[in-house]
Amino acid sequence: MRTDTVYKKAFNRVASMLRDGQLTGELPSENELRRKMGVSRTTVRKVLGELAHRDLIAERSGVRTAGRAVEDSDYYPDAETTSRAKHVEQQFMEWMLRGDTRPGTSINELELARQFGVATNGIREFLIRFSRFGLLEKRPNTGWLFKGFTEDFALELFEIRVMFELRSAHLFSRQPDTSPLWEKLGVLKSAHTELLKQIESRFHDFSSLDNRFHRLINEASPNRFIDDFYDIISFIFHYHYQWNKHDEKQRNQAAILEHLAYIDALESRDSERIERACRAHLASARETLMRSLIVFDGMDTNA
Amino acid sequence: MRTDTVYKKAFNRVASMLRDGQLTGELPSENELRRKMGVSRTTVRKVLGELAHRDLIAERSGVRTAGRAVEDSDYYPDAETTSRAKHVEQQFMEWMLRGDTRPGTSINELELARQFGVATNGIREFLIRFSRFGLLEKRPNTGWLFKGFTEDFALELFEIRVMFELRSAHLFSRQPDTSPLWEKLGVLKSAHTELLKQIESRFHDFSSLDNRFHRLINEASPNRFIDDFYDIISFIFHYHYQWNKHDEKQRNQAAILEHLAYIDALESRDSERIERACRAHLASARETLMRSLIVFDGMDTNA
DNA sequence: ACCATGAACTTTATCCATAAAAAACAACTT
DNA sequence: AAGTTGTTTTTTATGGATAAAGTTCATGGT
Numbered sequence: 001m002r003t004d005t006v007y008k009k010a011f012n013r014v015a016s017m018l019r020d021g022q023l024t025g026e027l028p029s030e031n032e033l034r035r036k037m038g039v040s041r042t043t044v045r046k047v048l049g050e051l052a053h054r055d056l057i058a059e060r061s062g063v064r065t066a067g068r069a070v071e072d073s074d075y076y077p078d079a080e081t082t083s084r085a086k087h088v089e090q091q092f093m094e095w096m097l098r099g100d101t102r103p104g105t106s107i108n109e110l111e112l113a114r115q116f117g118v119a120t121n122g123i124r125e126f127l128i129r130f131s132r133f134g135l136l137e138k139r140p141n142t143g144w145l146f147k148g149f150t151e152d153f154a155l156e157l158f159e160i161r162v163m164f165e166l167r168s169a170h171l172f173s174r175q176p177d178t179s180p181l182w183e184k185l186g187v188l189k190s191a192h193t194e195l196l197k198q199i200e201s202r203f204h205d206f207s208s209l210d211n212r213f214h215r216l217i218n219e220a221s222p223n224r225f226i227d228d229f230y231d232i233i234s235f236i237f238h239y240h241y242q243w244n245k246h247d248e249k250q251r252n253q254a255a256i257l258e259h260l261a262y263i264d265a266l267e268s269r270d271s272e273r274i275e276r277a278c279r280a281h282l283a284s285a286r287e288t289l290m291r292s293l294i295v296f297d298g299m300d301t302n303a
Numbered sequence: 304m305r306t307d308t309v310y311k312k313a314f315n316r317v318a319s320m321l322r323d324g325q326l327t328g329e330l331p332s333e334n335e336l337r338r339k340m341g342v343s344r345t346t347v348r349k350v351l352g353e354l355a356h357r358d359l360i361a362e363r364s365g366v367r368t369a370g371r372a373v374e375d376s377d378y379y380p381d382a383e384t385t386s387r388a389k390h391v392e393q394q395f396m397e398w399m400l401r402g403d404t405r406p407g408t409s410i411n412e413l414e415l416a417r418q419f420g421v422a423t424n425g426i427r428e429f430l431i432r433f434s435r436f437g438l439l440e441k442r443p444n445t446g447w448l449f450k451g452f453t454e455d456f457a458l459e460l461f462e463i464r465v466m467f468e469l470r471s472a473h474l475f476s477r478q479p480d481t482s483p484l485w486e487k488l489g490v491l492k493s494a495h496t497e498l499l500k501q502i503e504s505r506f507h508d509f510s511s512l513d514n515r516f517h518r519l520i521n522e523a524s525p526n527r528f529i530d531d532f533y534d535i536i537s538f539i540f541h542y543h544y545q546w547n548k549h550d551e552k553q554r555n556q557a558a559i560l561e562h563l564a565y566i567d568a569l570e571s572r573d574s575e576r577i578e579r580a581c582r583a584h585l586a587s588a589r590e591t592l593m594r595s596l597i598v599f600d601g602m603d604t605n606a
Numbered sequence: 607a608c609c610a611t612g613a614a615c616t617t618t619a620t621c622c623a624t625a626a627a628a629a630a631c632a633a634c635t636t
Numbered sequence: 637a638a639g640t641t642g643t644t645t646t647t648t649a650t651g652g653a654t655a656a657a658g659t660t661c662a663t664g665g666t
Binding site for chain 2: 006121124125128129132134141153156157159160163167222223224225226229
């Protein structure tokens with residue numbers, strides 16, 4: 001049976017809005033809520049129905065108003081708000097990055113399905129999607145080959161990344177001065193300096209800043225294949241760093257400084273300087289990834 | 304139910320071997336056949352069982368020999384030798400390239416499933432796999448967006464292709480003179496000149512030569528992401544040219560000449576010359592693709 | 607005429623079942 | 637001991653069913 005995670009997540013969000021007083025007086029219409037939440041009206045109605053049922057809202061003659069106060073126990077547990085597909089993704093990444101799965105291992109749909117508690121279909125869909133990341137290969141009628149999260153992988157990944165990033169950076173710098181992207185770059189620059197000041201407490205926020213920065217660079221000259229490739233990067237980094245928190249603050253601090261140098265270079269429109277700053281940043285990103293790979297290639301995988 | 308296309312294809316192949324006299328006297332063991340055909344022994348046994356049942360082979364005291372002559376009617380029809388997944392692929396490509404499907408159309412799994420006569424599962428798996436080609440986008444809980452086989456697509460595709468190809472070509476040319484790839488290049492060069500001589504009758508053979516050539520260039524410095532990208536190119540070209548036979552001979556003839564110039568450039572190790580030859584070839588490949596795109600963007604889609 | 611709600615209909619996400627194909631095991635033969 | 641064939645077990649490819657979510661149609665109020 002399909003999970004009702006969309007409903008539960010929407011319910012939790014509306015509950016939070018009620019609690020935070022974002023919805024006072026007469027509640028918005030179903031259509032308005034639908035737009036706000038990005039779900040269908042059908043789902044909105046289900047949420048409203050349940051809210052009314054629990055007296056969290058009151059409906060009188062077609063007008064809805066807030067009801068009793070929302071309590072912690074009203075929320076659905078977080079685990080019930082993500083789809084099976086997402087769970088599979090998370091479990092697989094944990095299996096891959098934390099487990100001692102050796103390169104060359106073959107992957108068995110049925111076994112993973114049992115292990116993750118889902119139907120084989122879901123596993124297979126995930127593996128198909130995931131295979132574009134270059135870590136898996138399908139052998140028809142037989143199964144999947146896990147190629148391993150290895151040094152080779154990181155090197156090949158970064159070779160492409162450098163090519164793409166240099167290309168995009170140069171194109172970015174050649175935009176007309178009137179392009180709105182320059183302003184966006186300025187905003188990002190201040191965000192970086194801000195974060196640098198508060199690095200002690202907010203170093204976790206770097207990751208999203210990093211993403212925004214690299215995506216901005218690509219915005220000047222969009223290419224779907226480059227965007228797709230950047231999805232791979234983000235994905236890998238997202239999960240990889242969940243299992244490798246070592247030195248996170250220092251790493252991020254260094255990266256911020258590199259970004260700032262890179263931004264300055266872009267603003268200078270000086271292509272040699274851009275190339276240097278860009279390469280420097282990517283080289284250190286690569287080093288970071290490579291260093292942590294050793295952990296997986298060696299034995300101490302559960303540190 | 305799973306299709307028995309593996310068995311049927313294997314059966315046809317063994318039948319052909321019997322007919323062509325490739326299997327005379329005592330037949331090879333099950334294991335040997337298995338290796339030769341690339342299927343499991345289970346399937347080999349099924350084939351042998353059926354061959355015996357039809358008296359195409361005789362089994363006497365554990366020794367198998369050829370039986371009555373193979374007739375045309377012994378073969379399974381071609382359509383029954385390709386898996387459902389492959390059929391879906393073919394039907395989808397036809398639907399996309401031949402149909403008047405406009406960019407921005409949304410794709411409906413259920414509808415395609417009905418149209419193609421398969422379960423929705425198969426459609427979905429195909430779409431997931433296909434989405435890495437940059438022509439589709441999945442919107443969760445909603446469906447798929449067809450982005451269209453447009454001019455933008457071709458431009459973005461070729462931008463990447465040029466980057467990758469230049470990179471690989473240069474790395475190829477910097478290999479030591481002792482690398483065996485130089486010899487392979489020589490072989491390909493003669494194949495090109497051969498084909499050029501017989502262009503009138505054999506121009507269809509260019510496609511596979513093209514493939515071998517570009518894959519050889521990548522062999523000098525393997526990168527899985529580049530290989531994957533080249534899969535996209537091959538796939539697109541493979542299907543695209545099935546529906547666009549216009550001027551095929553002239554196009555291929557021109558391409559052979561470009562390849563020869565490109566090969567000469569590689570052999571010269573002169574990087575400027577390589578860059579020129581490579582760019583020239585890709586530019587004309589791009590033009591060809593773009594010209595035929597007009598057909599789809601315009602109105603005359605069933606020409 | 608527009609916007610809100612209600613209800614019916616369609617499509618996606620998910621699980622389950624099963625024949626075909628592969629893999630593993632067992633017994634035999636030289 | 638290595639290679640054969642026979643048998644059993646496991647896994648993949650494919651179809652089908654169904655609740656949840658999305659979409660469309662219908663009705664009613666301003």
